[in-house]
Amino acid sequence: MKCKDCQFCKYEGAGIAGGYKCKHPNIEESAKKYEQLKRKVINKDYPHIGYQMIKTSLRYCPYRIDREESL
């Protein structure tokens, strides 16, 4: 899944508070799982995708995390 094709990707706000956001209901949970699985810390607001559209999806996208967990 790519953010640009995803129903949960929405542009919100303006200026510094604006940008593309992931509105997936499990984005927070998924980000936390990613942090545990990879022992990494995400230094930004979890739903924030970017000020510009990205080519793929968030590293902790729920679609990716679900796939990794089922491996």
Ligand code: SF4
């Ligand atoms: S991170 Fe995943 S769920 Fe969120 S908008 Fe992007 S593709 Fe959709």
